[in-house]
Amino acid sequence: MPDILKTILEQLPKAIESANFEGANIVIYTADKDFFLSGEEKVREIVNKIKKRIELRAAKALLVTLDETKKQILALVPKEAEIQNILFDEQRSIVAIEVKKPGIAIGRGGEILKAIKEKTFWIPQVIRSPAIKSKITEAIRHVLYVKEDYRKKFLNKIGKRIYKEWSPEKKEEWIRISFLGGARQVGRSCLFLQTPESKILLDCGIDIAASNAEKFPYLNVPEFDIKSIDAVIISHAHLDHSGLLPYLYRLGYRGPCYMTTPTRDIGALLALDYIGVSYKQAVTPLYKISDINTMVKHSIDLNYNEVTDITPDVRLTFYNAGHTLGSSMIHLNISNGLHNLLYTSDFKFARTHVLELATCKFPRLETLIIESTYGSRQDILPTRHESEEILIKIINKTIKQKGKALVPVLGVGRAQEVMMIVDAAVKQGKLPNVPIYVDGLVWDVTAIHTAYPEFLSSSLRTQIFQDKSPFTSGLFKRVGSPQERREVIEGKPCIILATSGMLVGGASQEYFKELADNKKNSITFVSYQGKGSLGRQVQEGLKEVRFPGEKEEIVPVKLEVATIDGLTGHAGRNELLSFVNAISPTPRKIIIQHGEQSKSLDLASTLYKLHKIETNVPRNLETLRLR
């Protein structure tokens, strides 16, 4: 038995049946009724001493039967909480109660949960059911609560690895980071961190706009061995950061992937969609649905600001990045605080309708790795107010001339932001009351937003709690089938929000194909268009588009083309500079990536001039030693 568990058991009464790890947490199981109900005090004492989280749960022998427990829960939880589902994790003595109103189910000061625990000996957990039903969230919850004990064993294995050298002796320290993708480019983000103890991957994305050879990060470098990776950390669910994660499991990776809960749910959804899109384009997808399942089984979800050991010498904390639902900046405390690294990934340093702005205060910081999508001095973005007015103006003009206004959106982030802008504009009478269609992934992602209001801006959170959010307002009409899509294309003037954001496959490309040759219609780009994508080409004035297929189609581009940079989920140049100004503590080194080469270099030279801090713009495949 690992030392730390022995140390804990020595301090407890003999009533403990077993002790094991759940990732970085320690769980002890007791079959002694009295100790289960009154042992908290004793456990807290030990927690204070060893500074690790310990949970006390009932051993199997103590648990009340499933049927009886269900009965008790239904009797104890008020009807107004609206129970949707009760899921048992029998291996871990946990019961998850999915409800519409978590506050009511928990009770004042947690009194209802306490009563459930005392009557059934199960540990109750309350989860919120989305205001809009989400198949993916349901499916994931079922994967996590299956009967087999695989997950319990897996979590225990992670813990053993983390505590392998509890109170380790001092040895040589070094930290290196390699850029396997996303350096001097946007797309295929993938960073590889190595210490004498740990090998950790930060993000693993696909560049969907790139040609085949450049789609994927350099996972074929000699020092990268999938079997020796300790952990994968995903910053947020955009394909260029999370798209290749299921593929790692296909390759045989069986370690943990850390992310926030929304990132897990949306990531799984995007991966599923990626498989669908691949088949539509007649390419064999890189991974199968079973690989996504495996990924979910190995996921460990963390909240913002929750500090967790992930290997013997690395401690992870996620901070809000303000970019998409659940998007995180990744903070790593390495070698007991010897070196602290912040990987911002994609972030926004301004408030939006959907999210709060990114965090800029950290406990400690030596190296900052920052994105630079809008890093050049030309990338001063118009204000959000101006940008919103422009969007409304374009839509109004299109509707007036009896056209259709197409807005390709990234299903995750931009779509919900645009929905909120349009919703407000209609309510204020700034837009006519025409149908607003939502097609592609948007609807499912929006549903996930309603499941995790704690990750949203405070105003949107309140709207969701009161069931007054634009997402459930009835203003938006979901397009669910090809038949319905046909009706939209042949119908009256309207607004269409559709994925993908860069016209690379998906519903937006199909609408574009049908709407492009009519100058009454318009297309408005509101997010970054990757190099080589159809969106980028149209943005830059492409006159006709060839659509390959059984019968090649050539479509002239006559519709109005507009770009609004100010609605992006990325920090503009000014936000990047003010973020580095505001960041605390001041880093000693800044590494610039996730930007086209000229933009990254431009930002680096400005930051150096302003702060006299060492800056570095690595290329893909380069390795930097941080210590």
Ligand SMILES: [Zn+2]
């Ligand atoms: Zn992103």
